[in-house]
Amino acid sequence: METPHLSVEVGQRILSKNDKVAMELRGIYAKDNVFVVNLMSSPGSGKTTLLEGIAREKLLNFSVIEGDLQTNRDAERLGKFGINAYQITTGNACHLEALMIKDALGHLRNQGELKEFMFIENVGNLVCPASYDLGANLNIVLLSTPEGDDKVLKYPTIFLCADAVVISKADLVDVFNFKVAQVQEDLAKLKREIPLFLLSSKNVESLQEFCVFLKQKKEQNYVSSHTF
Template structure:
């Protein structure tokens, strides 16, 4: 990250120093969060995507699986609508309203996580899911201490986003093509996504997901459970 900043012709030395200071503070907090998650016995997943990709709908459907108990830290600029949707499904969810911030930072997650703990809502959970603010740029720069980073790409967005937004997809330990039941309507090319991911970050698993196909969602659930059993931890450096 530091070398990328220094090689950027659009940034002067002062800009580099400011960005480094902000991110180093976030990274320290993220490391603290990693220890908290571990001590509390939670495997943590960071879900990232553009707005409207179906992150909350995916979580609503994942909550239907008896062997997948999770709580959620929910990020949006305004409103608590997504948290309320999950709470109606019986999922413990704490909303973060970021105001004008286009991403979550580790300190924001810490406050929401502590609130979940104080309410006693993590005790029966095996997983913490962070639903990041909808954005294909900014969240790619902020470590939240998660073990697994999953990026959603919805069919209506188009199949060309991988190489247009490489920083985001470089974060991915898995990619989910959501709203897959609409593939034929939009002429979405799965092969294009596979080819671009192979160029950018080979061997990252790609899943198709549709709220109309619980088998597709079960594969995602089983993948996360398996990563937890393996105690997999992402080696991506934000």
């Protein structure tokens, strides 16, 4: 008599190594009362300039983990403002991973006290960072006006993981004929009803509005629900 074949349906997602470390990081952030923001964008969109503006105006008390293929220039830029910043150089890797962040946290602690906010400035790329959970409370995507207003549907994966979108270099909207309405329309096609900010390093009020949003999310103990 033949033994009947049994089929077992696996309903639970098997966590990858990165996902497991990301879960561990969430616990570390909560224990240290640190609200973590993962900044993602293409190269040159203005992530570091945004952080410089926040530091210059003393709008938030924050630390930074920087990610680049080479050099520690971004960490040095923020260090001039007294920001505790640690640089990760990834070599050829086009993204940061949770284990890198866990290691960098130790270095940040050695350099000074962790602040109530921590920004992770991810490697400039609109593709790879969208696949790696860093345990952040908020995932924010920057889109600069010189890049054009058509990127949301061209690179949907990274915008699908965003809890908010920042249009940076907003003072150049007219120069580049950048249509904010196009970005809003494309986000709606992705069914992303998320906050959209127009920021300019030359407009302090825009930075203040953005930081009020971050403070509100921290008070709410917000944790991103996106599954990478």
